[in-house]
Amino acid sequence: MSLVSARPRLTSRPAAEAGQARTPRRSVVLLVFVLGVLSATSSLATDLYLPAFPDIAADLNATESQIQLTLTAVMVGLALGQLVIGPLSDRWGRRRPLLVGTAMFALSSLLCMTVTSPEMFSALRFVQGIAAAAGMVIARAVVRDTFSGDAAAKFFSRLVLLVGLAPMLGPILGGQLMLIGPWQLIFAVLGVAGLAGTGLVYFGLPETLAPQDRTRRDPVLMLRTFGRLLRDPRFIAPSMTMALSFAMTFTYISAFSFVSQEELGATAQQFSLVFGINTLGMILGNQVNVALISRMHTSRRLFVGLIGATLSIVALGILGLSGTAGLIEVTVVLFVMMLCTGLISPNATTLAVASQPSSLGGTSSALLGTMQFAIGGILASAAGLTSTGEATLTSMTLVMLATAVTATAVFGIATARGHTETAA
Incomplete structure (x- = not known):
């Protein structure tokens, strides 16, 4: 049975309002796969080419900072793109903006193979980020259209399970592609992924x-x-919690490569292994969240994740202050933090998007995503505000702890005031 043939059931909101999805299991699996591939595109766009930085810099006669700006360009595109594409999907439906976005991602990826300057590269990466935003923002809106309550939380957990493979496998796959061809091969693969996404949307969504x-x-x-959304405490509380927790996670992602290799003595291969292990922690956390859905309220699951993440970062700080921070010890602590992140992301997303009607699904999803990337990206950059301009274990830990504590406080205050009851 194809997903297209299941359309009447997918668009039936009474079942979703009851927190149950009557969609056939096979259709749900296909929906997870399609939305997962679309959502993972943004991670691949940011992670896949990281191992190629030196080669790209040499080929374009650019400095390392100029090539790093191409990563910033993608993040800015992801943030701004969601603000535009989300409302468009509320006006024109979900499929048409997705088809345009995936096709534009494929084209911009292939054009990245032809760049001759870092400025041209950054411009195309910005366009690529805008296009990748379509998959992220509309995927959340589709879930809002189809599910609600615990059913939505369960679906988001399945979705994050699939999406979580992208940041784990992206750098590893990029490194392997560099062994068999030039850096342009990476963007050829991204172009093919964009074309595949277009086909999945056209035939399967x-x-x-x-x-x-x-x-x-x-x-x-x-x-x-x-x-109005920014003034709605039911929306802004989980959205700010999501953005701050993303800042915590993105600080680790953006800083740990340097910290692990310069301070903890890891090789590039050991860093990739640690990165993969910690990503598995997030995937495991999502499965724990699924197991807890029938036993614990959405808000409580989110709060448990926030407390666990904060305590793990406190432990990281103790390791650093005591001088006992080795690669194995730090990996164990970060694994626990990422496991707790698996409880934070799906539940915060569920509370935020479920607080609004379906007619605002794309707009609310867009604002949530923009806040996530804008606030998260800006705060994470604070880890590099050291005397040398490079992140250290201490600066990384301080930024992570500050964002985790603030996220916990924001959500704790909102819960105390009764602003997190939407997904009950």
Whole structure:
């Protein structure tokens, strides 16, 4: 049975409002796969080419900082793209913006193979980030259209399980591609992935936003909608929690390569192994979240994840202050932190998107994603504000602890005031 043939059931909201999805199991599995591939595209766009930085810099006669700016360009594109694409999906439905986004991602990826300057490279990477944002923001909106409550949390956990493989395998796959060809081969693979995503959307994803639920918004009204969402404590509390916890995780992702190799004596291969192990921790955390769905409320699962992540970072700080921070000890602590992250992300996302009606699914998802990348990316860069301009274990730990504590405080205050009851 194809997913397209299951369209009436996927777009039936009564079942979702009851927190149950009556979608056939086979269709759910296909939906997880399609949305997972689309969501993972952004991770591949940022992680796959990391091992190629030196080769790209040499080929384009660029400095390392210029090549690093191409990563920033993708992040900016991801943040801004969601603000635009989310509302468009509320107006035109989910499929058309997705088809345009995946096709644009494929084209921009292939054009990256032809760049002759770092400036041209950054511009194309910015476009690539905007295109990749379509998969991220609309995937969340599709889940909002189809599921709610615990059913949505369970689906998000399955989705993050698949998406979590991208940051784990991305650098490893990129390194292997460098062994068999030039760095342009990486972007050829990304182009093929974009074309595959276009095919998956066209043949495997039905429209989940009914015509009567679509909304037309002019720019002024759109800004007012964003303003209303920012003033809605049911939305802003889990969204800020998500953004701050993402800053915690992204600080680790962006800084640990240097910290592990310069301070802890790891080789590049050992760093890749540690990175993969910790990503497995996040995947395991998502499965723990699924197991707890029938036993624990969404808000409580999120709070457990926040507390666990904060305590693990405190342990990391103790290791650093005591001088006992070795690669194995730090890996164990970070594994626990990433496991707890597996409890944070799906539940915070569920609470945020479930607080709004389906007609605002794309807009609310866009604002959530923009906050995540903008706030998370800016705060994570604070780890590099040292005398040498490079992140250290101490600076990394301080930023991670500050963001984790703040995220816990934000959500704790919101819970105490009764602003997290949407997904009950």
